[in-house]
Amino acid sequence: MLAILSFFVRRVSLSLVTLFLLSIMVFLGGQVLPGNVGRAILGPFADQRAVDALNHTLGVDRPLLTQYATWIWNFVRGDMGTSYIFRSPVAPFVIDALGNSMKLAAVAFVLVVPIGILGGVVAALNLNRPLDRIISLGGLSVTVLPEFVTGIILILIFGVWLRWLPISAAWPRDAGFFTQLYYLILPSLPLFLVLFGYIARMARSGMIEALDSDYTRTAVLKGLPWRTVIWRHVLRNALLPTITVIATQTGYLIGGLVVIETLFRYQGIGSLIFTAARGKDFPMLESGILTIGIVYAVATLAADFLYSVLNPRIRLGSDQ
Amino acid sequence: MSAIPTSSPTPDDTRQRGPLAEVLFSLLRSGTFLTGLVIVLFWVGCALFGEHFAPYDPLADDIINALAPPSAAHWFGTDQIGRDVFSRVIVGSRDILTVAPLATLLAAVAGTALGLITGYFRGIVDDVVSRILEAFMAIPVVIVALLAIVALGTSKTTVIVVIGLSFAPIIARTVRSAVLAERELDYVAAAQLRHESALHTMFVEILPNVIPPILVETTVRLGYAIFAVATLSFMGFGIQPPSPDWGLSISSNYGMIGGGFWWTVLFDALAIASLVIGVNLVADGVHGALND
């Protein structure tokens, strides 16, 4: 138990360091690189005095260290600053958007994790047979396609030609759970496709390694039925690494959200960041990105935690 | 002393083919690789010579024939200002096939250097750089790019630099873990026992042995660079109008698909899809050939 605790403490502090560095990068990108913020907002023809006044109001004429310290301290307390565009606090926007994105991501995840793992397992059990080729090459192909490309093709097929699904994710007001779900199916499909190939590929290679291992040979030579060999001996060892991969995919998933939410006109964190970027709304942009960083860090932590619970080597430490 | 037997020539003495020949041989037998290669070469051909065999000027508008569906005159139809979609798709490969490979090259060079240094020196250098790289990787490339492009302004160079630098940590991570494994091998100790310099050990001793993973990772990254450039263009942060870029075309036309003008986006989408899949089939083939 001590082993797992110290492992966890170490992982959390590493995540904090990573987040700290990320915040510096975001700060640099949002407040230092663009140069004169007031000029950037007001445009090249604005009066210099107006620019100075705006810079002063925004606080961007203070020393960098002060600016960073204030910004990060406020962020930690839940104050994400004021939006340049909406002239109102950023936090509610971010929280709302994050909630919406979670819904979309959850639909994609709930679909892709079991199906992806199943695909990989089935492919490995049929190694080098046609079924394996179809899953592997098909998975590889859909995984590498940009979401807006699969999105467009899916919209054309299911929204325009077949007219089965709505082409926008903006559901009517007061829509119930199932209506929301109905609107989320099409947007979640491109995300599903991107993740499917990854997860299936990882699960497949984990399975192949486990199937070829000496311990599987031991289990087979014990005379255990094939099902028992697979369920008890192979699957657990085979799928452990896949768990970590699934968590790291949250990063890609959020990247995909920016595109998908724009394409389907969905009010999530992705489209929030996109709109903020277009409007040079730096407080909104910085808070959005840092929030994504936190989500990613939490997801990786959760995965590491799960991994260490499932893996006795980490859970119990090594006596040797 | 009589002749020692092991040096007498026997058929099993040395193996038939050299390593490079073996890789080439297995590449040429890989259907995946060859299919991918044909697709990629097709688009490279279009990028280089597309202008000469495109039936129309991809930039010439023709308002009278705007939004015409596919026909004998316009195989892929026309867009909202009457430009020939077929010609635009053919020539549309040009910008993306300039920007993406350059970004990948930058990523490969920077990533290899970073990976070699962090893997070779380990210790504090490694810890610090690895943390920074990890922070970089904690947010999706598209978002890093978005932030940087907003901060720096849109241009092809910015896109190349931003994507190159965003991918560098990923390549660096691959190179680093390969270098860490190599570092443990005794030939590195043997080099130290000859007083070789760190530069010699890194670049002459270790680098050749980590080329295979670098090659695989770089080809995979090329696929993602195309992915990223297309996505940024689609979002308006990449290649700028009036270039006949695929992502850009989809971005300016997808608002109309509800009205049934599918040809204005479908062919561009398929073009991106085929190029990305082609590059990844090549990467898969290279991976297979190098990991036999």
Added chain:
Amino acid sequence: MTKSVTAENALELADLSVAYRVAGRNRAVLRNLSLTIGQGEAYGLVGESGCGKSTVALTVVRYLPRNGSITGGAISLDGQDVMKLDAEALRRARAESVSMVYQDPGKALNPSIRIGRQLTEIFELGGIMGQAAQDRAIAMLNRVRISDPTSVMQRYPHQLSGGMQQRVAIAMALANDPSMLILDEPTTGLDATVEAEVLDLIAQLRQELSASILFISHNLAVVSNMCDRVGVLYAGMLVEEGPTEVVFNDPRHPYTVALLRCLPRGGQRKDQGRLDTIPGFLPGIGAAIKGCAFADRCALADDRCRTESPPLYDLGGRLSRCHYHERAQALPRATPSNVAPAPRAAAAPVLRVAGLNKTYASHGHALRAVKDVSLDLRPGETLGLVGESGSGKTTFARLLLGLVPPDEGGTIELEGKALAPRLADRSDDQIKAMQIVFQNPDSALNRSHSVRHLISRALKRLAGLSGKALEARLNDLVRSVRLTDRHLAVKPRQLSGGLKQRVAIARAFAGDPRIVVCDEPTSALDVSVQAAILNLLADLQSKEDVSYIFISHDLAVVRYLSDKIAVLYLGRIMEFGPSEDVFSGPHHPYTEALLSAVPRLDQTETARIRLDGEIPSATNPPSGCVFHTRCPRKIGAVCEQQEPPLSEAQPGHSIRCHIPYGELARLQKAVVTEPA
């Protein structure tokens, strides 16, 4: 042709042929192999790597790799035709009548399932559930002499030592009371003392159980101790078979004869002559064989051997696949037994080490890998370093070379001049004077570089040569390690293991070193190749007057090459002295145990000294004498409280033990331990 199946045999292979599909072609691994193992018999199968030993085992249990297939013949297990079994019947056969134990127990056990569960599932197959299965599992662990079975049941494999893991694997194999037990290199990779324990266990279990045994090993001595009959496998064919004693004492196939001659035996030393070798190479997998498979490498072979494939001649209770089996032992030596001159005595030491320590920090604990090591070495001498894994042999070598800096305080002197602790601070002359031949040439030779590049780079950096002078020296060097010009152009991976090791030796000798550290240089090689490398090292030594620090776990090999021996345990020298004194004794109880653990080919019964338990952790070494926890000759509290000094018992021979030298002599006289 299929032989009639007889019930009295536990295993019968009849004309068995197996092939692996490589690059679209079927390549034969086993060629018409026939053998029979009777009920309760232990049959040993020996051969060098690549001869198909393990394939036999995997074929019997029908677990060939994906690209492997049985191309002919029949296998019958307890009268059952294994090849005709459907999936369910095959599973039943595996569950009920045949079990297998193989190399590397750490991988054979499932890393994420507790030991107890891995055992009880076997009993559950037989319908024994719940507490009954638990009890049976505990009984089984008791049977393999695991002292605390209830706690072991709760553990995961990684929490057990290698020896314990192999005991568990054996317990699992025996749990279903099989009629056939296949042991495929079950002790390879284990330390000598652990190996001895596991072999003892197998021997004891044989008395208790009825299982027939197929014992597969590359180690002739292990097989000779364990088996009633032995078969010698060569290129997938049985070349000789018979009762173990008869085959090893009176071999009738030139291959067996040659194999036995390659081993340093009976305390043979380098100044008594060179080891014999086997010329040429094993035919590759799937090679077309015309006539006798061994003809290419056999000095007795004539035209008949090259054209007419010899049958297995029945010599009355034994078989030999040689046309000239009656004169097999007249096989001329492949390598003349030249004797090298002895090293010049009384020269000043080339190396002097005093008070060398190395402490690593490990999870907040201090790990003393090397503690207070002092010794010296003269020009042309070999110092053998022996000890189990974790004894600090390799760390000591790395300290000398400067690859790892030692703790403050100790000194290393090379030819009277102090060496800087760090490699970077040593002069070029000092660096070239001390080089190393690593254990694994695949790791030691950069696989991207050609052999020419590998050796010339060393000549350039170490000897400072270039141009024509380099070229000339390169040719000399290549010839002196018996490589040819053809080998220069290729990359290491295109060479066999023995040739690679020659390249590594050439590189070490590039700068005319005074000392070459040899870290297990032959442990990855087959015995015939090992002999050639040992001969080469001995030749180079007498020619160049170089000193060796020779690390090996194989005591016979160490004895062949060494003039002095240092026995290490937990980083300390337990005994140091002239090779013959250390081997003939009286010696430290630990040395005594190590020697007693060596399996012998001659099967002479000697009193065995077995060590209990595992090597203690170096982070928390036992108090007093670090060996007291396992010492069979512990005399009392003094051993637990006081660390004995390394005191000189006889001129040049020091022992770290509380028992006086005379007393050790008396105790050990009863059991004269003469190593293999």
